[in-house]
Amino acid sequence: MRRAFIDLGPLRVLTYRRLWVGQVLSGFGGQLTFVAVMFQVWDQTSSPAWTGAVGLAQALPLILLGLFAGTLVDRLERRKIYLVTTCGQLLTATVMASQLVLGRVPVGVLLGLIAVQASFGATAGPVARTVLPQLLTRDQLAAGIALNRIGFQGAMLIGPALGGLIIGAWGVGVCYLIDALSFLAALYGVLGLPRMRIEGTAKPGLRGVWDGLTFVVSTPVIRGALVTDLAATVLSMPISLFPVINAERFGNNPRTLGLFLTAIAVGGVAASLFSGSFTRLPRHGVVMLCGSAAWGFALLLFAFSPVPWLALVCLAVAGAADTIAVVSRSTIVQLHTPTELLGRVSAAEQIVGQAGPDLGNLRGGVVAQLTSPVASLASGALLCIAAVAAVAASTPGLRTPATPIDSR
Template identity: 35%
Template sequence: MSSPETGAGAAPPAAPPPTPRWRRILLDTRPLRNTAYRRLFLGQSVAFIGYQLTAVAVPVQMYAITDSSFWVGMLGIAGLVPLILFGLWGGAFADAIDRRTLLLISSVVLWVATGALVVQSLLGVDSPWLLLALTALQSAAFAVSGPTRSAIIPRLVPIEQVPSANTLNFTASNFGTVVGPLLAGLILAQWSYAVAYAVDAVLFTFALYAALRLPHLEPIGERVSPGLRAVGQGLAFIALKPVLLMSFAVDIIAMVFAMPRALFPQVANDWYGGGEAVGWLFAAIAIGSVLAGLSSGWIGRVKRQGLALTVAVMCWGLAVAAAGLARSLWLAVALLAVAGAADLVSAVYRQTILQVYAPDEMRGRMQGVFTVVVAGGPRLGDLRAGVTESWFGPTVSWVGGGLVCVVLVAAAALAVPKFRRYEGTTAPGR
């Protein structure tokens, strides 16, 4: 016999109260309720501020040593080659062994490379070749730690919270990209490169602690041998999935053609009078990303993620091109901030598509390729910007790259309708 609560005549349960409008707009913080994710998030967020100090100090030091944007662009090549090799290899390892252990080892190597930057600066070596070598070592370590950390996230939070977790991560990293360059500009103006590198080394200990406190995370599903065959399987998986392939292609286009950061040291001096202008230029894109992240509650509710990603990347290219025409520092910062807002949206959708589309036994390799593309694209962009500046000057290099990005992304999206129609609810592997 039915109880009064469950019988046919019982009143239906009360509907849950509607979600307040402000909570639909603001950053979704539900993933932070997970202790392991929260610790990883906080440790990486603090460490990323220090990482950005080094990201600014190295090209500024290189330009001071060589007086050449071409040498600054060469830092991109120094970082790209180990990024490709170790990114693919590191992703395969992340599918084969305990991901906590791999994250710890690669983080220690990254910490040691930062320490070596401190030493070379204190000794006054002033060698562009040494800077290239240490950049390569940092890139190799990052190429392993990056995909490993990203492959961990879907194991710590529910799948439906993965977009929110990615938004939190990108917002925090972009906050670091705001604070870090501004702090770098202050430190380099008042103190030295060694101080900037030393602060990075100290802050990175937070990331080491967070990795140490993670639970053991053995891969789920079929174990792979972390060799060339595993790497080839990962690349084949991407090649057969137009949605994944396009998510990588649009990012490569955006970063190679519309990333002007190799020009920042030069234009800060030539256009904006030097001083702390370089810090504002390096921080500007991230300022927009942080603001977009703080108002990103809507991102997880967008279904047409492929179309949203395409529009976001085109907005990035247009805003970058407009910034290259500005001769007021604050107008350039504002326009780069618009580009950064678009970049935050595109980054969240790219990462979410990849994490949800791939099964766990493929996530390490997928994140390895993602790391190669995300970190390698800007390095190729540095080289492109430096080379084209030497041929045509900074304005053509900057503005032309942004416009080429818009045209190529639009053409690619038109050529692959399956990507434009992709919805976040699509089952993995389809």
């Protein structure tokens, strides 16, 4: 039974523990900002298409800059890159917090600031992923990824609900201020990292990007893992629909808007607490496929839930399934990628893992605008399930035990 609980072993490594604490606190601030942005955009526009545009503002920098950022991570000293990107995110968050004094900015300006912060995140994400294998041993990687996930889910559990309370009491500006302060904790964690050695000689510019893409496309296990995640995010991400569902079912109360994200986080935290039950399994691909399919089924039930409490239960199940799939996907990427390519492959994973949901939120908002929230949710969930089944059938390597740097 004890082996089913999350493995805390990586927290015994001081540099990892310090970095993890900083990431958790920064993640908490990020969740406050996310709720504040969604509420501010909805409050100023009353349009699900505009709330979906928040996802576009976050996704475009990742798509346009992500792979080039991965090449930089594989060429330059990684601690220095991490410091620069964290400082950039801190500065952008501070500008957003200035609304507390200057008043709300137009929606276009707000989306521009979101895009600037996402541009720094396009590099911060890959470098954070490349740091992990240099801080932990290979047999600690899955546990470290699970700890990162529970940190994110814990922030997501507390952040949205508290964000709704803060918005209701003091407005969105206070959320932005707390987010800016939280980046100081992230900066403290990065300052504790050692200098990172550079493996290999990544080619500059497009040639380096091409090498990374070639590896991803030619390695079926990694390609299948990323396609599976795209199926679960681009096709069925529901978050941009939360404001309109909140308006239809919960009277547009900002406190209840946070409950939707909190429900997903509850399921994610529960799955993370018992992550030992799946991180110790050898067939990470099978676990990932099952988690992604369960995500689709849970959202399909959420689309037709007749009462609010059942809808929240479905979202909790979806959150658990998402955590299982994400931890397994990241483990697959780490185990099958050479160190000298890890920055570029991690950048590709980030584009899929972060830009995918952003594009999915855009898709959900646009389809809901043209049809209805229920039609958008149900169609996306069904497409997700079908796509996961197709990947499972066409990628046999995902159904066999993992072998490090294996291109089955």
